[in-house]
Amino acid sequence: MNWKFYKPLRNKLKDNRDFFINKLLDEKRKKININYKDIKRILFMRIDGKIGDYIISSFIFKELKKNNPNIIIDIVSDTSIKKLLETNKNIDNVYVYKRKNTFQMLKMIKKLKKNKYDVLVDLTEHMKYKEFWFVKSMKAEVNIGYDKEDFNIFNIKIEKNNNKMIENYKEILKKLGITDFNSKYEVPISLEYEKEIEKYFEDKKLGSNVIAINFFGYSKGRKINKENILKILELLRKKEYKTIILDSPRDRKILEEIMSEIQDKNIFYKKTESIMEAISIIKRCDLIISPDTSIVHIAEGLDKKIIAFYDEEKVEKWGINRTKNNILIEYNEDINELDYEKELGKYL
CATH class of the missing domain: 3.40.50.2000 (Glycogen Phosphorylase B;)
Incomplete structure (x- = not known):
């Protein structure tokens, strides 16, 4: 079916x-x-x-x-x-x-x-x-x-x-009667993972101007396939960006295959135990690219530059605000139908 x-x-x-x-x-x-x-x-x-x-x-x-x-x-x-x-x-x-x-x-x-x-x-x-x-x-x-x-x-x-x-x-x-309030997101930070990720960045000599990229949303229609992942990484490699691929435990097999194939000194992949570890990575990066709303909203709460992929039906209700730092790339139902060289390339 x-x-x-x-x-x-x-x-x-x-x-x-x-x-x-x-x-x-x-x-x-x-x-x-x-x-x-x-x-x-x-x-x-x-x-x-x-x-x-x-x-x-x-x-x-x-x-x-x-x-x-x-x-x-x-x-x-x-x-x-x-x-x-x-x-x-x-x-x-x-x-x-x-x-x-x-x-x-x-x-x-x-x-x-x-x-x-x-x-x-x-x-x-x-x-x-x-x-x-x-x-x-x-x-x-x-x-x-x-x-x-x-x-x-x-x-x-x-x-x-x-x-x-x-x-x-x-x-x-x-x-509830509260009319004067600050609606900025409260993104929690774990001291345990802060120390670990700080050491990771130092060991890898990552410094500044680092991109964090996530390739997978929760549903099948929001998961970028291997072919398109390689296209995106090639775009980043041409620009010589230092890039950290954010972990997705359910999709590790694909990520491990990709890392064994590309072997690029500027592309890193770290397996993570929880979302708290990912937050500490995002905190240290300058640009976040993702089709997953959890990663996008965490990045928004940490005031990061964002390129987010959104199903056009979800943008109105769940999309982040469009600003000079927030770029929304829309797709219709299947994220793998996007032309990444065209749609993403113009923002990198």
Whole structure:
């Protein structure tokens, strides 16, 4: 079956299933206005484990703590971003479980119910039925959600719209009565990896004017293939840029093949253990090239020059702002249909 047509159909069927089950689980909550000063404990749901989305929303935790130092901020998430969350000094407690493991989810529900949250915030688009059950089980007085206008259990709602997602995250603070805030991303830095990457840069004599490049997004349509990777690297080699290829554990076989083939003194590849290590690399580079939104938003939060590849359908909502330092190259569904020599070459 053609993946191009199968995947949207599969996702649509799953969305319809989740919507139907959620409607069955739904329950009425009274409409209520709540002020940040009155919140003792708040729970944020980030169970999708999306790094880029978390980076965009990271300013919320800082602003809540600044305005209400006594508030307890908890976050429940997938295990994949545990280290990232634990470095955020504004989050009091990080709770993680494997999102596909129902038994772990039920254990987590039992544990968190005891915290008696005043407010629960769901920051994701759509909602799977397991996550809906999670919300219902918490029995928070106030449930805040984006794209949840069809469900009564959310008594403070931000309707689905075409605004950039950060605008919806800002709206959450406004709903809680905080109108004066700084929405700059909070990109966490790990002291452990800082030392390691500092030594790596010194050992490789990388210095300044270094490019960090990532070739892989999460989905198949955002992964640059080997043929195009070699074309991109050839462009960089002609310019004699020092380039670090960012690691992708699921795609290491291709990266290792490429490194064995090119053997260029100006191109480096370092296997990394976590996103925290990648952040320390990005921090030391001058230009970041990537089709992956997590890498792009981290680079944006660190005020780096960026060349980002975006599916044209995602640009309006999830794209970074176009500035003299932020270049967006758009493609239609398949990133490998781009002419990289033409589209990327003119910016290098």
